[in-house]
Amino acid sequence: xAVVASVAFVxxxxxxxxxxxxxxxxxxxxxxxxxxxxxxxxxDVASLRGHFERSGLSSHSRLGSQPGAxxxxxxxxxxxxxxxxxxxxxxxxxxNYACSAAKMAGPSAxxxxxxxxxxxxxxxxxxxxxxxxxxxxxxxxxxxILAGQMGSSAGxxxxxVVNHVRRVREAAPGAExxxxxxxxxxxxxxxxxxxxxxxxxxxxxxxxxGAVRAGEDTVGAxxxxxxxxxxxxYVNLRAATLPGNMCAPDSVRNVAGVLEHSAGHNLYxxxxxxxxxxxxxII
Numbered sequence: 170x171a172v173v174a175s176v177a178f179v180x181x182x183x184x185x186x187x188x189x190x191x192x193x194x195x196x197x198x199x200x201x202x203x204x205x206x207x208x209x210x211x212x213d214v215a216s217l218r219g220h221f222e223r224s225g226l227s228s229h230s231r232l233g234s235q236p237g238a239x240x241x242x243x244x245x246x247x248x249x250x251x252x253x254x255x256x257x258x259x260x261x262x263x264x265n266y267a268c269s270a271a272k273m274a275g276p277s278a279x280x281x282x283x284x285x286x287x288x289x290x291x292x293x294x295x296x297x298x299x300x301x302x303x304x305x306x307x308x309x310x311x312x313x314i315l316a317g318q319m320g321s322s323a324g325x326x327x328x329x330v331v332n333h334v335r336r337v338r339e340a341a342p343g344a345e346x347x348x349x350x351x352x353x354x355x356x357x358x359x360x361x362x363x364x365x366x367x368x369x370x371x372x373x374x375x376x377x378x379g380a381v382r383a384g385e386d387t388v389g390a391x392x393x394x395x396x397x398x399x400x401x402x403y404v405n406l407r408a409a410t411l412p413g414n415m416c417a418p419d420s421v422r423n424v425a426g427v428l429e430h431s432a433g434h435n436l437y438x439x440x441x442x443x444x445x446x447x448x449x450x451i452i
Contacts (some may be wrong), residue, residue, distance in 0.1 A: 195296025206267030213245030244268035273330035
């Protein structure tokens with residue numbers, strides 16, 4: 170009887186004891202954000218973009234716009250993303266939860282940053298093994314950021330970012346959390362070049378009274394301030410990618426035009442294929 174009891178006790182220990190050499194849970198790098206990190210193909214997103222595909226206004230079929238596997242929560246993502254490139258550069262496992270239209274604060278048309286973090290925690294992608302967490306969102310929060318600057322909703326955006334960072338740290342205490350700004354769209358003088366055709370310097374400038382540049386600066390400042398409040402690093406991606414703005418020559422351009430016939434890309438007004446790898450290297 171004592172022998173049977175001893176065997177049962179040992180069997181129980183074997184059932185609950187961790188396996189020697191087992192790896193802690195979680196992807197090594199986890200990404201949360203909006204369409205700049207999701208980088209979906211034309212066919213995967215809203216009607217206007219679908220119209221561009223059907224009408225042939227953008228030469229996407231020749232320029233490599235291809236859908237990839239969706240996010241773990243079913244959000245469309247492209248075959249080329251910053252997360253995928255980052256994983257290949259650093260040889261680490263990656264989980265990309267980015268979703269088009271995501272907001273930092275409040276509900277989103279698809280999955281907000283808060284929803285993405287909840288999903289990564291529930292699925293075990295965000296955990297003790299996670300060493301890096303990148304969050305890039307805020308462009309879809311621009312109206313709320315502007316309202317906050319006028320005093321009607323001050324602190325809402327910052328509070329959301331601080332809360333996101335807190336939740337990430339609770340789930341992945343060993344991870345460095347990085348808030349990432351957006352790549353430069355407008356040139357230094359505020360000009361943008363929405364029509365790009367074949368040729369190194371083809372296209373034309375439109376200067377919308379610096380409106381695009383002003384929006385970029387507003388979102389960038391809000392992200393920088395929120396990162397400081399949360400106590401995490403902020404990557405000023407606009408400053409780092411300014412030479413590759415929408416008006417730059419194709420050889421250095423990181424952002425596609427609106428009607429893009431010159432540089433490989435997944436979605437207009439988003440990263441070119443070159444830009445995907447450039448951003449992955451910078452962050």
